[in-house]
Amino acid sequence: MPSQWKYGTKGCVSSYRLQSAKNDPRNNVNGDGKRSSKMYGKVIFSIGFLLLLVFSYSIFIGTVDFRSYFFPRHPLSPAGPRSACATGPPLKVYMYELPRRFHVGMMDHKSKIDDGAPVTAENLPLWPKNSGIKKQHSVEYWLMASLLYEGGGEEREVVRVLNPERADAFFVPFFSSLSFNTHGHNMTDPETEKDRQLQVDVIEFLSQSKHWQRSGGRDHVIPMTHPNAFRFLRQQLNASILIVADFGRYPKSMSTLWKDVVAPYVHVVDFFTDDEISDPFESRTTLLFFRGGMVRKDEGKVRAELAKILAGYDDVHFEQSTPTPRTIKMSTQGMRSSKFCLHPAGDTPSSCRLFDAIVSHCVPVIVSDQIELPFEDEIDYSQFSIFFSVNEAIQPGYIVDQLRQFSKERWVKMWRQLKNISHHFEFQYPPKKEDAVDMLWRQVKHKLPSVQLSVHRSGRLKVPDWWQRTR
Numbered sequence: 001m002p003s004q005w006k007y008g009t010k011g012c013v014s015s016y017r018l019q020s021a022k023n024d025p026r027n028n029v030n031g032d033g034k035r036s037s038k039m040y041g042k043v044i045f046s047i048g049f050l051l052l053l054v055f056s057y058s059i060f061i062g063t064v065d066f067r068s069y070f071f072p073r074h075p076l077s078p079a080g081p082r083s084a085c086a087t088g089p090p091l092k093v094y095m096y097e098l099p100r101r102f103h104v105g106m107m108d109h110k111s112k113i114d115d116g117a118p119v120t121a122e123n124l125p126l127w128p129k130n131s132g133i134k135k136q137h138s139v140e141y142w143l144m145a146s147l148l149y150e151g152g153g154e155e156r157e158v159v160r161v162l163n164p165e166r167a168d169a170f171f172v173p174f175f176s177s178l179s180f181n182t183h184g185h186n187m188t189d190p191e192t193e194k195d196r197q198l199q200v201d202v203i204e205f206l207s208q209s210k211h212w213q214r215s216g217g218r219d220h221v222i223p224m225t226h227p228n229a230f231r232f233l234r235q236q237l238n239a240s241i242l243i244v245a246d247f248g249r250y251p252k253s254m255s256t257l258w259k260d261v262v263a264p265y266v267h268v269v270d271f272f273t274d275d276e277i278s279d280p281f282e283s284r285t286t287l288l289f290f291r292g293g294m295v296r297k298d299e300g301k302v303r304a305e306l307a308k309i310l311a312g313y314d315d316v317h318f319e320q321s322t323p324t325p326r327t328i329k330m331s332t333q334g335m336r337s338s339k340f341c342l343h344p345a346g347d348t349p350s351s352c353r354l355f356d357a358i359v360s361h362c363v364p365v366i367v368s369d370q371i372e373l374p375f376e377d378e379i380d381y382s383q384f385s386i387f388f389s390v391n392e393a394i395q396p397g398y399i400v401d402q403l404r405q406f407s408k409e410r411w412v413k414m415w416r417q418l419k420n421i422s423h424h425f426e427f428q429y430p431p432k433k434e435d436a437v438d439m440l441w442r443q444v445k446h447k448l449p450s451v452q453l454s455v456h457r458s459g460r461l462k463v464p465d466w467w468q469r470t471r
Contacts, residue, residue, distance in 0.1 A: 093167060106178050124148055139440070180228050183198070225245035264354075335362040359425060
């Protein structure tokens with residue numbers, strides 16, 4: 001590359017002037033001009049030689065990696081950042097064949113399909129549109145559906161394999177959250193026994209699997225996004241890769257970030273697809289929006305405090321509500337017309353409301369001291385969310401004052417970022433690249449190296465977990 005182009009326009013201009021000066025006869029009328037040219041040439045040669053020497057020495061001692069320019073590191077290499085797109089070959093997953101009563105049979109009690117008939121892409125029932133609040137715990141359905149889907153090509157994060165010996169991981173298609181919502185929601189009625197029996201049957205089935213026995217269940221993927229899912233026998237799954245929506249509900253002995261995956265709740269409000277208004281800041285007239293239940297346990301008790309603190313503000317909408325088709329529709333409209341959406345803890349640190357806000361492009365205001373967020377190794381929530389500790393939130397006037405100081409420019413930047421990342425929280429069938437299901441399978445792929453390390457160590461250790469015992 002010619003040196004005069006190396007530094008852009010400024011370099012071109014300087015080179016042009018130097019060439020013009022050289023050709024100007026006024027600068028070559030006597031020997032002084034020639035001697036000056038020779039002197040300049042020597043200086044330039046000396047500087048060039050010195051730079052070449054320094055560059056060569058830098059390569060020799062390793063401060064400049066010349067090879068990286070021509071042979072870039074793989075995006076998943078430990079020395080480089082993880083790419084959200086280039087993640088290598090798809091994860092190979094074997095899905096167990098369980099009778100329909102463990103999964104889609106709970107979606108349609110009137111179905112005449114034989115309980116033992118396999119579920120395929122052709123006969124997979126659609127998730128019911130009128131499922132209401134049950135939809136937020138439907139992650140297990142979308143994961144199963146993604147394995148039945150046969151399209152997408154090599155860009156997919158996951159493919160189903162029918163030979164278990166070729167599998168990287170094993171998926172257990174038990175809709176444990178739907179089982180709780182269907183059979184054991186009251187936790188004391190006779191129907192609860194059906195939920196418990198399904199859990200017993202699943203554990204018995206797995207214990208007889210040689211693949212479960214070989215790894216101790218460590219390479220088995222089990223979704224349980226409802227806080228009460230699999231509540232009778234969940235301790236027997238503490239070695240598996242659990243896909244949970246809220247770590248706050250599970251003890252550390254059972255669920256840890258090194259092996260488990262934080263899942264988003266499935267949003268209940270509709271995805272905002274046509275949010276293309278020219279001035280979104282001014283069009284969203286409500287400063288802060290919240291609609292939800294007030295009676296909550298543990299950290300969720302902050303909601304009652306916030307109700308008192310936020311009362312009386314004209315531009316704050318804070319309302320007690322229970323989820324019904326009508327109130328869900330009202331929440332959809334409220335979030336789309338608000339700049340900020342409040343997300344205090346519920347019975348657990350997280351809830352569906354956060355993801356409703358994200359797909360509504362309403363900047364989330366997260367009040368929690370313990371929340372764990374999905375896909376956080378790839379997504380920086382601080383680019384589109386605001387965080388307050390519980391102690392900060394219960395200071396009268398603090399949240400509102402902070403939000404009113406927000407500049408329009410800063411808010412619009414967050415709004416645009418919400419529009420850019422909201423598709424990562426969309427559950428759909430057929431699945432699409434970079435949607436929530438795609439992201440979850442990629443998270444499972446990220447966990448597998450640690451899982452395999454645990455499997456291999458457990459196979460040769462005489463004293464289990466001796467390292468943890470001596471620390």
